[in-house]
Amino acid sequence: MHVLPKMTALSVLMAVLPVQAADLIKAWTSSTVYTGGQQAHYQNQIYKAKWWTQNNLPTAANSPWTLVGACDSRCDTGGGTGGTTPPKTGPQPKPGGGYTLLQSEVDATEAQLTASPLFALTRANIATRANSEVEAIVPGRSSNPENVRRVERLLPASQWAQHFGMANAAYSYGKFLQAVGRFSGFCRDFTDGRDPDAICRKALATMFAHFTQETGAHDRNSSIEEWRQGLYFVKEAGCSDNDTSCGYNSECSMAGWQTEIWPCGKDAQGRFKKYYGRGAKQLSYHYNYGPFSQAMYGDAKVLLNNPELVADTWLNLASAVFFMMYPASPKPSMWSVLDGSWVPNSSDASRGISPGFGATTNIINGGIECGHGYEKPQSLNRMAYYQRHAAQLGVPINAAEQLGCKDQKPFDVSGAGALNIYWEMDWAYYPNNPEGKAFACKLVGYQTAYSALQKGDYAKCVQKYFNVELVK
Numbered sequence: 069m070h071v072l073p074k075m076t077a078l079s080v081l082m083a084v085l086p087v088q089a090a091d092l093i094k095a096w097t098s099s100t101v102y103t104g105g106q107q108a109h110y111q112n113q114i115y116k117a118k119w120w121t122q123n124n125l126p127t128a129a130n131s132p133w134t135l136v137g138a139c140d141s142r143c144d145t146g147g148g149t150g151g152t153t154p155p156k157t158g159p160q161p162k163p164g165g166g167y168t169l170l171q172s173e174v175d176a177t178e179a180q181l182t183a184s185p186l187f188a189l190t191r192a193n194i195a196t197r198a199n200s201e202v203e204a205i206v207p208g209r210s211s212n213p214e215n216v217r218r219v220e221r222l223l224p225a226s227q228w229a230q231h232f233g234m235a236n237a238a239y240s241y242g243k244f245l246q247a248v249g250r251f252s253g254f255c256r257d258f259t260d261g262r263d264p265d266a267i268c269r270k271a272l273a274t275m276f277a278h279f280t281q282e283t284g285a286h287d288r289n290s291s292i293e294e295w296r297q298g299l300y301f302v303k304e305a306g307c308s309d310n311d312t313s314c315g316y317n318s319e320c321s322m323a324g325w326q327t328e329i330w331p332c333g334k335d336a337q338g339r340f341k342k343y344y345g346r347g348a349k350q351l352s353y354h355y356n357y358g359p360f361s362q363a364m365y366g367d368a369k370v371l372l373n374n375p376e377l378v379a380d381t382w383l384n385l386a387s388a389v390f391f392m393m394y395p396a397s398p399k400p401s402m403w404s405v406l407d408g409s410w411v412p413n414s415s416d417a418s419r420g421i422s423p424g425f426g427a428t429t430n431i432i433n434g435g436i437e438c439g440h441g442y443e444k445p446q447s448l449n450r451m452a453y454y455q456r457h458a459a460q461l462g463v464p465i466n467a468a469e470q471l472g473c474k475d476q477k478p479f480d481v482s483g484a485g486a487l488n489i490y491w492e493m494d495w496a497y498y499p500n501n502p503e504g505k506a507f508a509c510k511l512v513g514y515q516t517a518y519s520a521l522q523k524g525d526y527a528k529c530v531q532k533y534f535n536v537e538l539v540k
């Protein structure tokens with residue numbers, strides 16, 4: 069009978085004892101300084117440092133490290149009990165190039181960067197319902213959304229006809245209710261004491277005044293008063309799909325991110341679609357059709373391939389509600405001006421901008437109509453139309469309200485409504501990350517391919533610029 073040597077028996081005993089915390093090999097991190105002889109595990113392998121090193125990935129090809137072997141029970145994965153699962157936090161190199169990042173990490177970074185009260189308010193303003201719910205909305209339906217029922221109560225079908233005595237049949241009352249229903253933030257309730265009915269009436273009067281200027285017949289010889297001639301044009305006068313003289317698609321053949329993100333559709337003859345003015349907002353150019361389509365369908369290509377939907381469906385009015393609810397930074401949204409959530413700061417005041425109808429004109433067409441020291445004819449039209457629509461809706465106009473914009477300068481980045489709403493690559497150097505890269509995007513005020521108001525765009529930005537694959 070053989071008796072095991074004393075040391076061998078001790079070794080067997082030690083093999084069945086749990087690994088002590090002091091003996092565990094920690095996961096490699098980019099911020100830790102390692103000296104010669106220290107060990108770390110990375111991607112299920114144990115490495116030993118040859119000399120002082122920091123932020124050098126432990127791989128066989130990396131000279132500061134020597135491969136010891138595969139991970140065993142000494143590898144600490146964070147709980148102190150050992151194991152072989154490699155850490156997943158932070159950028160992880162992939163075989164063949166690129167990195168992986170946890171989806172949860174990316175989502176957390178996006179949430180942190182957009183955590184301001186102004187972002188929260190903007191999201192509430194632009195909140196939408198599913199198109200299937202919208203298309204079920206019909207006048208008088210008891211289960212219509214609450215904001216739709218408010219509009220029906222304040223503006224019955226008969227009064228819609230009063231406001232728009234020359235409207236094209238494409239602009240029906242039913243389509244208007246559907247447009248309202250799509251945006252749950254429009255004419256919504258408030259919990260802070262503001263009067264939702266009063267705000268809704270003012271929003272309708274403001275919207276209708278701009279409708280009248282943008283799409284009105286402007287026929288002073290008609291028996292129908294000019295303020296009632298809005299929504300006459302569905303498509304831009306003088307433009308058609310077969311008219312080669314009515315541009316609006318010359319940008320479609322240009323290389324760049326805009327045509328990559330918003331690719332122009334083509335007709336049966338292979339010609340680019342025409343993105344001339346359509347609908348109550350007279351939506352124009354592919355770089356406006358694309359974002360509107362993204363907001364309505366989650367897919368920019370729907371309206372780029374079918375721009376006629378902006379004229380022929382409830383989108384002809386939804387495009388105008390979209391424009392009222394969305395900010396075009398550094399401008400606030402028109403809705404924020406009307407509901408009182410936009411409060412001008414000292415920069416706005418120095419530029420002559422105060423709450424009122426004039427500020428909404430500045431938002432719509434300030435570069436042409438505002439800041440000239442006298443009211444341009446278009447601005448005078450809007451003011452007159454607003455006063456008549458407001459009277460019809462029972463909206464009181466305070467004598468101090470600034471109806472025009474002759475003394476208003478453009479909104480700027482120091483104003484209270486300025487909100488960086490686009491994602492751009494973060495170019496900063498991060499010494500604790502591989503290659504010193506950020507593996508993150510930052511908020512900017514200029515337009516890019518990625519909107520902070522569009523779900524999923526932050527992740528797309530990170531993936532685009534850092535060759536990243538997102539994992540669960």
